[in-house]
Amino acid sequence: MHPSREVEREYAVRVFGQVDDAKLRDLSRGVQLEDGPAAFKTIKFSGGEGINQWYNVTLTEGRNREVRRLWEAVGVQVSRLIRVRYGDIPLPKGLPRGGWTELDLAQTNYLRELVELPPETSSKVAVEKDRRRMKANQIRRAVKRHSQVSGGRRSGGRNNG
Numbered sequence: 001m002h003p004s005r006e007v008e009r010e011y012a013v014r015v016f017g018q019v020d021d022a023k024l025r026d027l028s029r030g031v032q033l034e035d036g037p038a039a040f041k042t043i044k045f046s047g048g049e050g051i052n053q054w055y056n057v058t059l060t061e062g063r064n065r066e067v068r069r070l071w072e073a074v075g076v077q078v079s080r081l082i083r084v085r086y087g088d089i090p091l092p093k094g095l096p097r098g099g100w101t102e103l104d105l106a107q108t109n110y111l112r113e114l115v116e117l118p119p120e121t122s123s124k125v126a127v128e129k130d131r132r133r134m135k136a137n138q139i140r141r142a143v144k145r146h147s148q149v150s151g152g153r154r155s156g157g158r159n160n161g
Contacts, residue, residue: 005114006060007087011067012046013055014080023074027057031073035063038070052079087114 030039038061046054059066068078084091089107103111109119 008058008060010058010085012082012084015076016079017076033069
């Protein structure tokens with residue numbers, strides 16, 4: 001979705017470095033990035049010890065690598081970044097990078113409303129209610145994707161010649 005829609009995105013972020021109140025205040029009020037000022041809408045401490053700490057942050061813009069660049073602007077390195085929510089739709093925890101999940105009609109219409117499209121009256125997709133079957137399909141897709149990337153060839157095996 002285009003950033004002008006200002007859809008809220010929430011991320012779980014593990015940072016490496018000292019985070020004090022002044023840095024959190026700067027991140028909330030806004031810091032200057034190379035493409036203009038930016039700020040987190042919300043920042044919430046989520047746990048961690050020492051210099052490895054987790055925070056949940058929300059943005060409404062979604063510029064390129066904005067979460068990482070905001071933290072780096074206050075001298076803190078991001079060591080893990082996971083999108084956990086898009087708008088009001090929580091994203092599944094086990095969703096792999098590049099993976100997807102099917103949305104029911106209500107979720108689809110919620111997203112359509114955000115971009116000012118008319119609602120759909122019926123879904124063209126039957127959403128899997130059986131979580132085991134859905135998980136197996138995700139694994140199958142991941143295996144298929146891996147075999148496409150590697151060309152279906154194995155390395156280090158026996159020579160068939």
